[in-house]
Amino acid sequence: MKDAGEVGEVGEGSGSNGNNNGVSKIISAQAGKYIVTVTNEDKTVRVFEAGGLGELSSRTMPKRPCALALTDCDNTLLVADKFGDVYSLPLLPEATPAATPPTTTPKDSEAKRHRTEIAHDLLFTHKLLLGHVSMLTDLASITTTTPEGQKRKYVITADRDEHIRVSRYPQSWVIEGFCLGHGAFVSKVLVPEWAPLEVLSGGGDTWLGRWRWADGKCLQKVEVGGVLEEIVGKRVVGGRESSGAGGGAAEGEGAEGESKDKEEVVKPAVVGIWQVPQRKIIIVAFERIPALLLFTSSPPPDQSLTHHTTIPLPGNPLDLTVDPSTNSFWISLASASSSGEGECPLLQHITLTPNGQWENTTGGDKPAQAAIGQVSGVRYAGDAKVLNDGLLYTTGLLRKGFGKDREE
Amino acid sequence: MSTPTSASPPAKRQKASSGQRTGHRSAYRADPTRQGLPQKKHYRQRAHANPFSDHQLVYPPCPQEMDWSKHFTSTSIEEEEEEEEEEEKRVELADIGCGFGGLIISLPKVLPGVRMLGMEIRTQVTEYVDERIRALRKLEGGEMYGDVGVIRANAMKFLPNFFEKAQLRRVFLCFPDPHFKARKHKARIVSPTLASEYAYVLAPAGIVYTITDVEDLHHWMAKHFDEHPLFERLTGEEVDADVCVAVMRTDTEEGKKVERNGGKKFVACWRRAADPEWVE
Numbered sequence A: 001m002k003d004a005g006e007v008g009e010v011g012e013g014s015g016s017n018g019n020n021n022g023v024s025k026i027i028s029a030q031a032g033k034y035i036v037t038v039t040n041e042d043k044t045v046r047v048f049e050a051g052g053l054g055e056l057s058s059r060t061m062p063k064r065p066c067a068l069a070l071t072d073c074d075n076t077l078l079v080a081d082k083f084g085d086v087y088s089l090p091l092l093p094e095a096t097p098a099a100t101p102p103t104t105t106p107k108d109s110e111a112k113r114h115r116t117e118i119a120h121d122l123l124f125t126h127k128l129l130l131g132h133v134s135m136l137t138d139l140a141s142i143t144t145t146t147p148e149g150q151k152r153k154y155v156i157t158a159d160r161d162e163h164i165r166v167s168r169y170p171q172s173w174v175i176e177g178f179c180l181g182h183g184a185f186v187s188k189v190l191v192p193e194w195a196p197l198e199v200l201s202g203g204g205d206t207w208l209g210r211w212r213w214a215d216g217k218c219l220q221k222v223e224v225g226g227v228l229e230e231i232v233g234k235r236v237v238g239g240r241e242s243s244g245a246g247g248g249a250a251e252g253e254g255a256e257g258e259s260k261d262k263e264e265v266v267k268p269a270v271v272g273i274w275q276v277p278q279r280k281i282i283i284v285a286f287e288r289i290p291a292l293l294l295f296t297s298s299p300p301p302d303q304s305l306t307h308h309t310t311i312p313l314p315g316n317p318l319d320l321t322v323d324p325s326t327n328s329f330w331i332s333l334a335s336a337s338s339s340g341e342g343e344c345p346l347l348q349h350i351t352l353t354p355n356g357q358w359e360n361t362t363g364g365d366k367p368a369q370a371a372i373g374q375v376s377g378v379r380y381a382g383d384a385k386v387l388n389d390g391l392l393y394t395t396g397l398l399r400k401g402f403g404k405d406r407e408e
Numbered sequence B: 001m002s003t004p005t006s007a008s009p010p011a012k013r014q015k016a017s018s019g020q021r022t023g024h025r026s027a028y029r030a031d032p033t034r035q036g037l038p039q040k041k042h043y044r045q046r047a048h049a050n051p052f053s054d055h056q057l058v059y060p061p062c063p064q065e066m067d068w069s070k071h072f073t074s075t076s077i078e079e080e081e082e083e084e085e086e087e088e089k090r091v092e093l094a095d096i097g098c099g100f101g102g103l104i105i106s107l108p109k110v111l112p113g114v115r116m117l118g119m120e121i122r123t124q125v126t127e128y129v130d131e132r133i134r135a136l137r138k139l140e141g142g143e144m145y146g147d148v149g150v151i152r153a154n155a156m157k158f159l160p161n162f163f164e165k166a167q168l169r170r171v172f173l174c175f176p177d178p179h180f181k182a183r184k185h186k187a188r189i190v191s192p193t194l195a196s197e198y199a200y201v202l203a204p205a206g207i208v209y210t211i212t213d214v215e216d217l218h219h220w221m222a223k224h225f226d227e228h229p230l231f232e233r234l235t236g237e238e239v240d241a242d243v244c245v246a247v248m249r250t251d252t253e254e255g256k257k258v259e260r261n262g263g264k265k266f267v268a269c270w271r272r273a274a275d276p277e278w279v280e
Helices: A107-116 A225-232 A366-375 A384-392 B024-030 B074-081 B102-109 B123-138 B142-147 B155-162 B182-187 B192-201 B215-227 B236-241 B243-251 B253-260
Strands: A023-029 A034-039 A044-049 A054-060 A065-071 A076-081 A085-090 A127-131 A136-145 A151-159 A164-169 A175-178 A186-190 A198-203 A207-212 A217-223 A270-276 A281-286 A291-297 A305-312 A316-323 A328-334 A347-352 A358-360 B093-096 B116-120 B148-152 B168-174 B202-212 B231-233 B266-272
Touching (some): A023 A065, A044 A076, A076 A136, A127 A164, A186 A270, A281 A316, A291 A316, B024 B123, B093 B102, B093 B155, B102 B123, B102 B142, B102 B243, B116 B155, B123 B148, B202 B243, B236 B266
Antiparallel strands (some): A291 A305, A347 A358, B202 B266
């Protein structure tokens, strides 16, 4: 019911100067009945019916959306954007647009009105739920039931300034609390189906967080630095700044860990956290690290996470989707070579065997072969740097110091 | 290079034109022998700071990890006297965008013993307020400033890093930057979504105070607090009866400036309502 693969046809150029309107997010709703996508350049949320992929609606948001979630039994879409705001939209818009058409305001009062009102002039039903003064990175929606049988809904939002916020829904102006402690940006949050009172988080630190979101208590910091160091063979350093400790913006040059006279270090950046509920397995991927880390959850009440295994990949993981019926998952990949081109397959299929091992089933699986065949022709026509830094690997850029903020 | 002949004129004294750095301010600020209260003119800084940029801020990952001991002097003495683990006095009042600190310097007179914190995003202005508080503490009767502190912070982003839920009883938003352009509405200190964060740090019945000389901004702030379900407006009598309001009108630096220029001041205050019943 959740994510499907990310990064669709990039650079399917219409127009002479190329078009980078890639699909940046894709989820399915109502048990696969609908597919919801976000495209990057035009900031548009589109809903398709899954059968024939007919477009049911197309809604352009005021700012670039960065995450999608569903609530109200999958009838409401939550859209988080890079300006820090979360909007709710009905998954399927009503036949007649309920929103007021562009208000024909008299010109003379215009200037004054603009100072006291925020006019987005969105032509579809929408509600501004909440906002951070920071770039949002991810969001999750939770529905719990009280002992009395009442439904309690929450929205969890994560931002670039290390915050994980828990708000009520739909009374989203009540902030229930924060899960604080990350030393760098938070890029992903996930509420495991088997532990609905917990939220897992990952970002620019060398650990993953396990929190009790109701009161913000950190239950566990799952260290991953050592595991990552084994994979990359370099020192892995987390933290707030893009350069070394205390270095500040002046030193934060270029790509991560490329400082010449210093030891090469790798800065971790979580690109995804996924779950295989039947097996209580958490899968985590890091940017530009060609492997998946699998964690198992111990039985309740402890439910702590332990690193279980590492699955090496032929390329860098971009996104992943779990097929709960077969305990298998699909991963979309990009070539680990810097040119972005290469022999790397774009899709892999991995099955978890009953004895807790995993098996790469890409070869023997017919649907997998068919899917790989379909995407094998996908090539990005533009500049490799634009592809890498602009489209594929944007998580690490959340770390502070890249923008070279000037002190004033 | 050959040495110039003795006839060459002495190097022309660089005349500081407006905006040029001469170093006299930083020299003044760094002088350890300086006595008495600091002078504001040595801490001038431009009026705006971008609340969205990272700056190089120092802030705790969470309120529990904040070390308040270098900002306040009052409880450290008490703690020494009483050996048992007394809970540290908590900040109960925040002046967000405290500027040159006029308000928090005056408030102890009407709110003695209340621990209060000024928050200011501009480094040099913060430094001035800090020096001022330290100097005041040394003067006669300066003990009351032991509960007054200032910190450089971007309160729009990091309020929950400093304060726990419902920790504050009073929040002041005095003469904030109006950010006139509609496009910049999110940079304003009051926005519909940011009001929820003020509600989060305020205890039920806690009060948010606003004052401005920009009428449009007043309407903007009023609109968004009025519309926010967790805030209820204080009546005119309640506002007049509040001991802090008079101080806010007269003792903030901006308030004095508006007074001198004969400008109008718009005051509005709201009470933090209790969290409502859940709706499904």
